[in-house]
Amino acid sequence: MKSRRRDAIDGALALLSVLLVVQMWLLTAALEADLAGHHEAALPGAVLSGLLFAACVALGLLAERVHARHD
């Protein structure tokens, strides 16, 4: 049971890392588009980044909950 919990936490952390990489790419792409004069890309970039952040928070809370049970 302990090992399954740890696997769940590790999975959540791995997914969090992947989402973070996507968010980093999104930030650089939005900045690049803005500097190129495509200001219309800023809004969808911010919305998508907010959604990714929300997903990260959800995964973080999940990991925290599993941690709490583990403790």
Next chain:
Amino acid sequence: MREPAWRTDFPVATGDERMVTRRQFSRFLLLTSLGMFVGNLWILVRSRFRRSAAYPELRVARVADVPVQGVKLFHYPGPDDPCLLIRTAEDTFVAYGQKCTHLSCAVLPKVAEGKLHCPCHEGWFAIDDGRVLQGPPPRPLPRVVLERRGEELFAVRIEGA
């Protein structure tokens, strides 16, 4: 040998103290994610409240000064902004900022080939509109908007800067 009392009171090994726990790591990831989100918000705010820059007018050249396929170097809008004026045809003039959008090397006109070349990392731009044809530059060259008034050419603003 008996353990010292402090070790019983604070039973943490030095190795464990330096170890990053999963909980700390997930918090670090969340904080970084928040940072990325704030960065995107900053770009959004910046793009919404961007004021259009006021550019000065600058007399660049007389039409007769630049032959067909000829090039003239000038500085616009400031003295540290080198630009290229290129006469591609009898009545066609184009002007671009000379700094490559990759790492700001000076681009060189290859008028006969219809291209601008950045020799630092083999970047190529189209002479017609400054778009990237090849290489690492991420954006087109900033285009200097020209106005012809009689026999004189004036730079009035920059697009894509």
